[in-house]
Amino acid sequence: MTNWITNINASNAQEANDAVHLISRSLCMAAQEIGFQEINLVGFQYTDAYPDRRQNLVHALLDPVQPGDLVVVQFPLFTTDSFTETFFEQLFHRQGVQKVAVIRDIPSWMNAVDSDGYDAQTDWWLTLLRRFDLLIVANEQEAAQLRRDGVNVPMISLVICDYLYQGPWRKKQFRKELYYASGRDILGLDYHAATPLNVYSAVASDAVQANGSTRWLGFQPSDAILASLSGGFGIVTANNIRESHDEAFKYYTQFNDPTKLSFYWAAGLPVVTTSRTPHAQLIKDRHLGLVVDDLNDIDRILSDMSSADYQVMVAAVAPWQRAVTTGFFIKRALLAAIQTLNLGVKQQLVKS
Template sequence: MTKILVTVQEQTSQANTAGSKAKDDIITIAKDQGYQSIVVENPQGKKARLSYLFKAISGQLKSFYKLDPELIVFQYSGYNRFMSYIALHELKKYNNCPFYLLVHDVKTLRTNETAKLNQGDFSKNEIKLFNKFDGLIVHNEKMKKWLQDNGVKVPMISLEIFDYINPQPINEMQNFDKNVNFAGNLYKPVFLTKLNTKTKFVVYGVNPLKYGDSIDYRGSKTPEEIPAFLNEDFGLVWDGESLTECSGIDGNYMRYNNPHKTSLYLSSGIPVITWSQAAIADFIKQHNVGIVIDDLNRIDEVLANVTKDQYLELKHNAEQLAAKLRDGFYTKTALAKVEALAHKNN
């Protein structure tokens, strides 16, 4: 089977951010599974975009997009909409084969709970777009159910968790002082500015805010470097402005998505702490690789009750899972299911 993975190039100007790490890892894993990788460049500036659109309309892009494969998988994000929509249109126009989307972000879902009235037109368009394809790879069962409830009719496969190609050795447990790492773009998780705990949080990322004594900010690292610096006992997956819940647009999105930082921590063999209402909490509990918590204000109390033996079990499980994430297990499994569907329906 001739299989092609198509990816629209990310527009990331900020250094030391995760940026395209998830997509890049999927390219690497898919190549290992026999996929040819096609990367669509993202034109810079309004004139370049208009020129690209004209070429698409006039048929000048046929030689690039006519690939004649037996299967196409497209890495879809609700962002980069201009180029994604052109690429999807051109690929469908020139290729007659099973066509699946591997969904990284659903913009409709990210904005739905707080701004659905304003997003109505786009919401319908995105759902309509999904239904034009043979199927989707989505983050998890909660995202799948939301999409089904909101009109997606095509088959959907749950990824479960994003893989994370991690070149760094797994750090051994040191003092068991129950400190917590947090890594990410720091302009969004405003909750960090409100932490006032005995628990120490060691934080990495760009765009830091002003923090209290609970936070030890240590600068930013690249996605490849950061695992070597994650030396604390836990990694925190939390978003939004509130300590009592994951709130706001990004916090609420955690009810449905697989935050990539979960994969960063677990691929480093570090147990995770996350919100009990997050979609990823189901995975954490199922694999016993962390702690779920209702309210971050209770972090001192919760960690005080974790014994060393309990922690060692969590860490052992996280290290076992790390091997699977580093090897691309979940991506390979999802792609194999797509190929089986494509073969069955073709």
């Protein structure tokens, strides 16, 4: 029996630094450490007009998979719809193979401003998810929404996605400073606090760049950013920052595991998030950062904080840093999936 996981490969250096490929790399590296083999995918953008070629490509990718094997799919495939359809058509046709989805994103949720923005009963993506033997979901909030949408498949909550990183790290000092790293275009900013806001993105509007409280640092490789962070707070979500696809993402952030959370914790940095995110209560209860709905309140909040208070947060983040940088959460979920599907061992992590 072989355990497989799909790997979503980048086609260029900048693409390798976006959230899709950073997390794919981390998931696959962690999975390999517990014996998984890879099914390597790329964009396959030029197969839409060639169905025979598409069928042959998918057949070649899945040909090593045998009855008794377990296949973990990073969902969605982040390729064309036609290639995705062909891939799942062949995968689900294979008998005696256990199929697991690690849900990275749910496109119908990402493109909706609320739950009325899609038809849960007929939605193609949700229909695909109903066909898996088990789902590894982002968190309990995502699991609950999937059940409300009629996806009644056993689920394991990942809690948080991993971000494998081996350093270097810089010692964290208390500084009244904010950091925001994004793979999307920063279009607008409602921020006038005195606390400096450092923004990493490939594109920022003229208004963002001209904001007197903001320093736009352009694009930098993710690991280079991690190595440079020596204090302050990393912003996971903020109502004051307007990005491309923003309205839909405001709805989606209620359910997903944002890469930024794992990213800042991999650096050992306390975070800032909004109250509607799945991790807000955890962050507040465990002193892992700040829950702030208006970034313009940050001056007042930080004025009451001492260096000792900040170091309490840094110490609280440390075990989460060790976990996400070593692949703890995905290894835990994958081993639970193997125990459940291949060995028939009841797992407390699995909820029907």
